[in-house]
Amino acid sequence: MGEIMKPVAEKIILGIDPGTNVMGYGVIKVEGTKASIVAMGVIDLRKEGDMYLKLGRIFQRVNGIIDEFLPDEMAIEAPFFGKNVQSMLKLGRAQGVAIAAAINHSVPITEYAPLKIKMAITGTGTASKEQVAGMLQRMLHLDAEEMPKFLDATDALGAAYCHYLQMGRPDSGVKGPKTWKAYVSGNPDKVSKRKTSAEKQE
Numbered sequence: 138m139g140e141i142m143k144p145v146a147e148k149i150i151l152g153i154d155p156g157t158n159v160m161g162y163g164v165i166k167v168e169g170t171k172a173s174i175v176a177m178g179v180i181d182l183r184k185e186g187d188m189y190l191k192l193g194r195i196f197q198r199v200n201g202i203i204d205e206f207l208p209d210e211m212a213i214e215a216p217f218f219g220k221n222v223q224s225m226l227k228l229g230r231a232q233g234v235a236i237a238a239a240i241n242h243s244v245p246i247t248e249y250a251p252l253k254i255k256m257a258i259t260g261t262g263t264a265s266k267e268q269v270a271g272m273l274q275r276m277l278h279l280d281a282e283e284m285p286k287f288l289d290a291t292d293a294l295g296a297a298y299c300h301y302l303q304m305g306r307p308d309s310g311v312k313g314p315k316t317w318k319a320y321v322s323g324n325p326d327k328v329s330k331r332k333t334s335a336e337k338q339e
Contacts, residue, residue, distance in 0.1 A: 144169045145304070151208035151244070152297025153199070154289050155216065155232040157191055158183050161287065162199075163294030164206045165277075165301060172301045174277045175206060177290045188227070192234045199238035211239045212300035214292065215248050249299055254292075257299040269295050 154161035163177040180198045182191045216228035239246050252262040259272050270291035
């Protein structure tokens with residue numbers, strides 16, 4: 138039997154589904170032990186041809202979403218390892234830029250594997266995107282017209298809702314460092330001791 142979810146006065150959770158063509162986001166509010174939807178949508182990058190400009194747009198838009206909704210925490214889907222190397226590289230970059238935006242606002246981050254999110258929402262790791270969307274529609278009492286055109290938005294909402302379901306269960310999910318400083322202190326062997334050119338000039 139799992140731990141009882143701890144009630145909170147209010148918490149805003151931002152969910153992100155990384156993508157370099159369409160990136161989804163979903164925002165939920167937790168009051169007590171109940172969750173409700175605040176917003177969901179997508180960042181449409183399909184008209185932007187340059188990869189680096191896409192990454193800049195992701196950083197800009199995620200910063201804007203954080204400024205608008207002031208999330209207490211962010212849940213982000215990890216890139217799926219079944220994809221090819223180029224797809225993994227692109228998704229990893231998109232995820233990293235979204236994480237950087239959260240770090241820029243000191244928003245704690247938790248990373249979840251797609252399997253974990255599907256299991257949390259539907260009870261099975263083989264669920265389709267449509268099944269995840271359908272379950273979220275029932276759980277959050279959404280009307281059919283409220284459901285988005287892009288399933289990237291419901292995938293992001295799924296990440297946020299998965300994080301809500303893990304509340305009070307500290308060992309669940311894959312925790313990421315909350316700040317760059319926390320990453321450096323926790324991974325001294327992975328960070329170069331060499332000074333950057335900016336540091337040398339100080």
